[in-house]
Amino acid sequence: MATVPAYTPDALIAADIDAYLAQHQTKSLLRFITCGSVDDGKSTLIGRLLYDSKMIFEDQLAALENDSKRVGTQGQEIDFALLVDGLAAEREQGITIDVAYRFFATEKRKFIVADTPGHEQYTRNMVTGASTADLAVILIDARKGVLTQTRRHSYLAHLIGIRHIVLAVNKMDLVDYDQAIFDRIVTDYAAFAESIGIAGFTAIPLSGFKGDNIAAASANTPWYGGPALIEHLETVTLDSEAAVVRPFRLPVQWVNRPDLDFRGFAGLIASGTIRPGDAVRVLPSGKTSRVARIVTMDGDLEQAVAGQSVTLTLTDEIDCSRGDVIAAADAPPQVADQFRATIVWMDGEPLLPGRAYWLKTGAGTVSATVQPPRHAIDVNTLAELSVKTLSLNDIGIADVFTDRGIAFEPYADNRDLGGFILIDKITNATVAAGMIDYCLRRSQNVHWQSIDITREAHATQKNQNPRVLWFTGLSGSGKSTIANLVEKKLHALGKHSFLLDGDNVRHGLNRDLGFTDADRVENVRRVGEVAKLMADAGLIVLTAFISPFRAERDLARSMLPAGEFVEVFVDTPLSVAEARDVKGLYAKARSGTLANFTGIDSPYEPPIAPEIHVDTTRETPEAAAERIVEHVLGIWAPVL
């Protein structure tokens, strides 16, 4: 049994405890992760760090000596690995099966170590442990050099955005502290690191077992002039400090409303600095205000910085709820609903493209679907693989669509606003971790501009309630004819209206669209958006489009406040419409010169419960129009 000195506390503790405490009140905090396989001596290294920083007590040491004799793998020597291999199952198998967190402190810093396993099947654990780390210690067995798993760990650390990599070349004692071996490993690793975009790393020759270059420079490696491991960990720059100089972002976690006089927005500042009086913008609404107070139980603050949990009050009563982001008014993050993302799948049940999952980011949770992956990445070879789905521990690139816009930043700029998890809606399991690479072109750079004249104001000025009368039916059913009559009647009654006609819109706005199913969907989506804008302007909008698919009509309905969408089904049997054939289109379709014609070789899905049903075989256009106007006027609530 090696003689291990017992715990020797800092002399200052006994001499002047208050001075010691004052010194330790101002420590900073570094989180790091250790990566390596079972055989690299990772647990031993962590045990050694705990031991060398005096975190091991006499009773623990006694238990350790006891355990080392019983189940240790180091013969009569103390097996430091036993300090950290926690769960009973692991002891039996001699492996680490999950992320464990360890703590130690030096005079300069407190450290939180995420200890994660190196097995391939536990990619998810390493990604989990790395997600909060500032630094990664990649362990290499000096006898083995750079292995596949070294590349895998380095890739994952880099993927998760860790900027400080330590290459810990361990077990130097077993290669006689040979500089040539160390140098060759460093050269090999440097070539690989550069190839995957790691900007720099610090290589340290050490022995966790013997303690070389852990707490202090080792006499066994006189050729090494760099820092010992602990010294390096004490001095490396913290990511959290870098976040302070970025623009201000506060994901709102909780709206604090103890009474009608106080409305505070609470959250953890993701980046930047804030002071009372600073102009802020609330995303996604885009509304602006100023910070009134930074409220804490210890009194108001004059300034708060990234990493603090605060409660802000604003000078204006604006809408802001959980999931919104309060940001610097002059440098707000983007709002988008479509992203390119890197996804790490973490569940036994594979990704189902198109299925709706909960996506949680910042403080907000939205519904999202993942498109089929563009490709997956082989973590060993870094090759791009063509895949249809993602399974446990797969990493892939895919597009993610959310059901509403969220404020975000690319993950590379901000982990809190760029990282997300996906949650299965049925099992509630966390099935994936994702990192936003960028938003897709279509939704990029579109900020919601806050407007002072609201839709209510527009409607009030016109003395009417906005409506969208959505006429649907086969070609030649009489939609345009009836819509036209309705609009004339509304106009005569002094109502402000606009008729969007299918044929007319296809000459302009939708000139680029054809008649495939996909183009029909897009045609209706655009018309729905235009109708919504016009309704926002206070108008009564009439649309006359075949709009054959139920889903797209429902989409248009969902864009509007409840009650504003009035579906008018102009119901004319195909035989009647075809017999009328006002534009000669049915003849063309039957002769094959016009493809994808609704009713002939493209389906029409009739409404199930339209607000108004017009049977044109029983009712004249004039009578139908009169009934529609009466119906619409009849259900109009008085203007506020």
Place this chain on the structure above:
Amino acid sequence: MTDIPTDRLTHLERLEAESIHILREVVAEAERPVMLYSVGKDSAVMLHLAKKAFYPAPPTFPLLHVDTTWKFRAMYDLRDKAARDAGMELLVHHNPDAMARGINPFDHGSLHTDLWKTEGLKQALDHYGFDAAFGGARRDEEKSRAKERVFSFRSANHRWDPKAQRPELWHLYNARKAKGESIRVFPLSNWTELDIWQYILRERIEIVPLYFAAPRPTVERDGMLLMVDDDRFRLMPGEVPVDRSIRFRTLGCYPLTGAVESEAATLSEVIQEMLLTTTSERQGRAIDRDAGSASMEKKKQEGYF
């Protein structure tokens, strides 16, 4: 206006911010959260953080003390005062079964903890329908705790499956669960014992006076120094309580909690003693010795906090 924080936050400021974030997240997502309050120093810190998290409102959840009727009297005093000061509802649960059977630490050994605490906790959570419970456990306390998540998911019968834990990334906690399932949440996961003491010092948090040395009636038994806190303490033949200057490093049921002889009567003296001492904190507790090294892991799987 108070002091302006520098750009560089200290480790205590970071730990505080992280814990407050966790507390708020649970209140935002859970339907019926509760804070398990054991009156110890960790509970005191957790309660203090809750007050900070929701200031100027009081915390919106109740405190729950799963009592064994065998705690130190000083703990009951502080418990009631702390709840009052915080403006929070205090729920106290006694396992009626343990009560009826007269389960006590003298006659029933580990059954005492099992029935009063483990079963009592499950009963209370089920009775009130709490779906999220804050606990003051720290990862540095014990090996199996080191692997537990901040949001620790429990099945409908309160079991913990260490191999089926949800991955926990960034500051994103998944609090979703099915009806009947619950989560235990540990806002102090990343605090160490020294952090707790430093924070108590910095924030001037009131803790049970038993943490400070004072002359108290004691007997020595099985290598442990026990305090005779009330007349239910069964003295063995020949045992006579002796006044010794003692204090406690952890607090539990008084007949099961070992004291240390000490002169440390102030907070900095206690911290000094803690740093100079050479044995770990839980050493004074009988619970960890029960079944060898896997003891705590086993208890947790069964639903112990």
